Each structure stands twice: as structure tokens, then as C-alpha cells.
Amino acid sequence: MSDGRTYVESPIIMATVRLVAPFVLTYGLFITLHGASSPGGGFQGGVIVASVIVMLSFAYGIDPTWEWLDKRVLVGITSGGIAVFAALALGPILLGTGGDFLELGSYPVIPNPWKYGIELVEVGIAMTVAGVVIVLFFQLARGAMPPGGSPYAKPSAQRVPSRSRGEAAQPGTESADQSGDETADQTGHEVSDEPVDRTDTPTDADSSATDSGRSTPVDDGSDRPSPADEGDDRR
Amino acid sequence: MITLLEAGLLVFIVLSALMTAILRDVLAAIIVFGAYSLGMAVLWIVLRAPDVGLTEAAVGAGIMTVLLLVSIARTTRLTGIELRPVEINWGVAALCGLFVLAILATVPALPDMGQTVGNPVFGEIYNHYVTMAYEQTHVENVVTAILVAYRGFDTLGEATVVFTAGVAVLTVLRREVDA
Amino acid sequence: MMELLTTHYNYVVFAVLLGIGLYMIIDDENLVKKVIGLNVFQTGIFLFFITISVRDGGLPAVGKGSESAYVNPLPHVLILTAIVVGVSLTALALALVVRIHEEYGSIREDVVVEVLEDE
Numbered sequence: 001m002s003d004g005r006t007y008v009e010s011p012i013i014m015a016t017v018r019l020v021a022p023f024v025l026t027y028g029l030f031i032t033l034h035g036a037s038s039p040g041g042g043f044q045g046g047v048i049v050a051s052v053i054v055m056l057s058f059a060y061g062i063d064p065t066w067e068w069l070d071k072r073v074l075v076g077i078t079s080g081g082i083a084v085f086a087a088l089a090l091g092p093i094l095l096g097t098g099g100d101f102l103e104l105g106s107y108p109v110i111p112n113p114w115k116y117g118i119e120l121v122e123v124g125i126a127m128t129v130a131g132v133v134i135v136l137f138f139q140l141a142r143g144a145m146p147p148g149g150s151p152y153a154k155p156s157a158q159r160v161p162s163r164s165r166g167e168a169a170q171p172g173t174e175s176a177d178q179s180g181d182e183t184a185d186q187t188g189h190e191v192s193d194e195p196v197d198r199t200d201t202p203t204d205a206d207s208s209a210t211d212s213g214r215s216t217p218v219d220d221g222s223d224r225p226s227p228a229d230e231g232d233d234r235r
Numbered sequence: 236m237i238t239l240l241e242a243g244l245l246v247f248i249v250l251s252a253l254m255t256a257i258l259r260d261v262l263a264a265i266i267v268f269g270a271y272s273l274g275m276a277v278l279w280i281v282l283r284a285p286d287v288g289l290t291e292a293a294v295g296a297g298i299m300t301v302l303l304l305v306s307i308a309r310t311t312r313l314t315g316i317e318l319r320p321v322e323i324n325w326g327v328a329a330l331c332g333l334f335v336l337a338i339l340a341t342v343p344a345l346p347d348m349g350q351t352v353g354n355p356v357f358g359e360i361y362n363h364y365v366t367m368a369y370e371q372t373h374v375e376n377v378v379t380a381i382l383v384a385y386r387g388f389d390t391l392g393e394a395t396v397v398f399t400a401g402v403a404v405l406t407v408l409r410r411e412v413d414a
Numbered sequence: 415m416m417e418l419l420t421t422h423y424n425y426v427v428f429a430v431l432l433g434i435g436l437y438m439i440i441d442d443e444n445l446v447k448k449v450i451g452l453n454v455f456q457t458g459i460f461l462f463f464i465t466i467s468v469r470d471g472g473l474p475a476v477g478k479g480s481e482s483a484y485v486n487p488l489p490h491v492l493i494l495t496a497i498v499v500g501v502s503l504t505a506l507a508l509a510l511v512v513r514i515h516e517e518y519g520s521i522r523e524d525v526v527v528e529v530l531e532d533e
Binding site for chain 2 (some may be wrong): 422423426432436438442453454461469473475486487491493495500502504505508510511
């Protein structure tokens with residue numbers, strides 16, 4: 001696309017990146033996992049891992065790299081990181097061992113629960129940071145493309161729904177009924193006589209339906225299942 | 236006492252910050268800002284904050300520069316680097332000078348650098364963290380122990396902020412197809 | 415005065431960096447440079463936090479807690495997280511700049527204001 005203006009294929013850069021990338025990735029993982037015993041941790045490690053992708057996209061072009069990336073994996077690690085952290089934080093309460101929120105030391109069975117709990121939290125942080133940095137990079141690099149010349153609109157717009165659904169459902173148990181509500185609202189928003197059958201308190205459903213319709217137009221677009229998305233986005 | 240390394244770094248940092256402000260060309264400013272971040276990263280190491288230095292090098296000098304570059308790549312017509320300075324608005328400069336003076340006025344009240352006496356930062360909490368962190372969490376790196384264990388709630392919120400920023404950027408740059 | 419400078423030099427640099435950052439935020443017409451100014455301001459504050467955590471002969475706080483001459487790790491934690499939040503916020507600001515460019519065709523504040531006045 002318009003990428004040809006800025007992207008110059010260079011065999012030197014490509015070869016160098018191919019050589020260096022695995023080492024950088026390993027270093028990022030090392031920084032993440034060794035954060036408990038030496039300087040480092042999830043934030044730094046995550047950024048270094050993300051920089052591997054940034055490097056690849058400099059060598060092989062931003063658009064091809066974006067096409068090559070599996071967006072589901074990207075969304076999976078981004079929201080999965082938060083989910084891991086939240087789950088580990090809630091774990092001590094849910095297990096009923098008398099631990100408080102985030103009291104990682106109260107996990108039973110695991111040897112040295114504080115240390116390995118902290119390591120796991122670091123991994124979660126690294127996942128989120130890496131995912132977000134990759135997303136930020138590609139969005140900023142591709143976002144300013146002239147309207148009409150946007151190759152990303154079609155393939156990724158269809159993946160958005162499954163993506164945001166996964167996010168809504170993942171973080172912990174308490175949000176499960178909330179996301180259920182949301183989908184009910186959405187169908188209610190589109191088909192007007194549905195919510196009365198579905199929910200036992202029509203007034204509540206009504207108010208929240210208008211709320212979601214008014215305040216979150218973006219949600220509205222991205223949360224719909226993909227077949228409906230096709231027709232709607234084109235309009 | 237100030238060491239030569241520290242003095243050199245501080246001069247480098249101030250000069251590169253000034254150049255970032257003065258250069259009219261955005262690309263040049265971003266490059267100088269990358270150098271500024273790298274200088275900062277080295278300064279953090281010199282000030283014995285390796286965790287912060289590592290973060291600054293990876294985030295400030297690395298990712299931040301890349302993000303700035305890609306965002307100007309398509310918004311600015313890039314025709315080589317020119318080194319023209321901006322016209323300095325002396326009114327605003329004087330205002331900022333006043334601001335600096337106001338902050339400098341508070342500097343004598345701050346504790347001497349490197350001294351623990353009279354420095355409220357080195358209080359009971361410091362002693363607790365430094366002496367108890369390994370015993371309580373079995374993690375050698377006290378920074379990690381505080382980050383995840385003692386201030387875990389903070390960090391959870393923080394990871395959420397990062398996540399939210401990603402979602403917000405997706406929202407802002409979401410393209411209306413055929414709009 | 416000289417004595418103050420030798421014991422507080424980092425704080426002076428901190429004040430100067432805040433001034434430079436503030437100048438860029440207020441006066442620069444280029445929105446991307448405004449964002450850079452925001453970052454310069456921010457790193458100035460980081461310098462303050464890290465400086466206050468230093469102690470003479472202190473070591474980085476990595477170890478089993480036997481020695482007592484560690485630098486203070488708490489400001490490090492605060493700044494560590496602040497840097498990461500800072501880059502996220504910068505990215506959001508840049509996204510808004512990119513968006514502004516899409517709407518108004520410029521990333522210069524004066525041009526954007528002109529376009530807005532014409533409408």
C-alpha cells in the first residue's frame with residue numbers, strides 16, 4: 001500500500017534482525033523471569049519482548065508483520081496477563097485458606113508460594129505490557145493512513161468482536177454476569193421487544209439499555225458478532 | 236560530592252533537553268529526545284536505580300522513540316533533518332523561568348543529596364522494606380518485592396491502566412469504514 | 415550558594431527540566447513536540463524521586479537484607495510504574511494527535527485553530 005514510500009527492503013537489516021531476534025526474545029524472558037533475584041521484572045521484560053515484534057516489523061515491513069501476527073494470540077496475552085494477575089490476587093480469598101486479597105503467600109501445596117506467586121504475577125504483567133506495546137505500535141504506525149487506503153479495516157475489523165468478547169469474559173468471576181447483561185443489552189438495543197422476555201426486571205434492563213446506547217457507541221460497534229458486523233460496518 | 240561522570244551526564248541531559256525544545260524540526264527533536272532518554276537511563280544506573288534504568292532504556296529510549304517516530308512518519312512531510320531553531324517566545328520563556336525560580340526556592344529546604352539524616356524518605360518504612368522484604372517474600376530484589384507484594388494492589392491497578400491505554404488507543408484510531 | 419549547589423545539584427537540574435518541559439508544553443505549536451515536552455517534564459519529576467532515594471555508599475536494593483546500606487527502593491517502584499504508565503499515556507496522546515491530523519490535516523496547533531475558525 002502506501003507503505004512502499006517508507007519501507008525499504010534491506011537484506012542487511014533483515015539478516016541482522018533474523019539473527020538477533022531470538023536472543024532479544026530470550027533476554028526479555030530472562031528479565032521477566034529473573035526479576036525476583038536481579039534487577040528486572042514484568043514491565044521491562046514485557047517491553048523487551050514487544051521490541052522483538054517492533055524489530056521484525058522494521059525489517060520486514062509493518063503491514064506484512066501485522067498480517068502475520070495472530071490477533072487472537074495478541075488479545076489473548078494482553079487480556080490474559082490481567083486475568084492471571086487478577087486470578088492470583090483473588091485466589092487466596094476463593095481458596096478459603098484464610099488469605100487476604102493478593103496474599104500470595106497463603107497458597108497451599110506450592111513450595112515457597114510468595115516467590116513463585118510473585119514470579120507468576122510478573123509473567124502476567126509482562127504479557128499485558130508486551131501485548132499492549134505491540135498493539136500501540138501497530139495502531140500508531142497504521143492509524144494515520146489515508147482513508148480509503150486502509151488494508152486493515154476488513155480483516156481485523158472482523159476479529160475485533162471475538163477479541164472484545166474474550167476480554168469481557170475473562171477477568172475473574174464477578175464480571176461474568178455483567179458481560180451477560182451487556183450482550184442482553186445489545187440484542188435489546190437492536191431488537192426492541194427482546195429484553196422483556198429475557199430479563200426479570202424490565203425497568204432496570206431498559207435504563208441500562210439506553211445507557212449503553214448513549215454512552216458507548218464504540219462498544220456497540222465492536223461487540224456485535226461478526227456476521228452482523230459485515231453489513232453494519234459497510235453502511 | 237559530584238563526580239565527573241554525574242556532572243557530564245547532567246550537562247548532557249540539560250543540553251539535550253534544551254535542544255529538544257529549541258529544534259524546530261520534529262524528527263530532529265525526537266532523535267535528540269531519544270538521546271536524552273538514554274542519558275537519563277545511564278543516570279539512573281549511576282544513581283543506583285538499576286530497575287529504573289532498565290525500564291527507562293527499554294521504554295523511554297526504545298519504545299517511546301519508536302512510537303514518536305511512527306506517529307510522525309505519516310503526519311509530517313519529512314524532507315531530511317534541518318537544524319533551524321524555533322523562535323523563542325520570550326514572554327513564555329520568562330514565565331517558565333519564574334516557575335523554575337519558584338521551584339528553586341524550595342530546593343534549600345530539601346535534604347542534602349546522599350544524606351539519610353533529616354531525609355524523611357529513610358524512615359521506618361524504609362527499614363521495614365529493606366530488612367524484612369527477603370524474610371517475608373523470599374525475593375532478593377526488594378524493588379520487585381514491593382512492586383508485587385507490598386504494593387500489589389497498586390500494581391494491579393497499574394497493569395489495568397496500561398491495558399486501558401491500549402483499548403483507548405484502539406478506540407481513538409478505530410476507523411469508520413467508508414465514512 | 416556554592417555549597418548549596420554542590421549538595422543539591424540534582425534538584426537544580428530537576429527544576430530546569432521542569433521549566434524546559436513547561437516551555438515546550440505551552441509554546442510549541444507542534445503537537446508532537448508538546449507531547450515530548452510532557453515527557454521532559456515527567457522525567458524531571460522522576461529525577462527528583464530517584465535523587466531523594468540515593469544515599470552515600472548505598473547499594474541497589476538487591477540481596478537478602480543483611481546489609482543496611484541500601485538505597486531506598488520505594489521511590490524506584492513508584493518511578494518504575496510511572497514510566498510505564500507514562501509511555502501508555504504518551505501513546506494515547508499520540509493517537510489523539512494522529513486523529514487530529516486526520517481531521518484537520520495538520521499537527522500544528524495554529525493551523526488546527528485556523529481550520530476551526532474557518533468552519
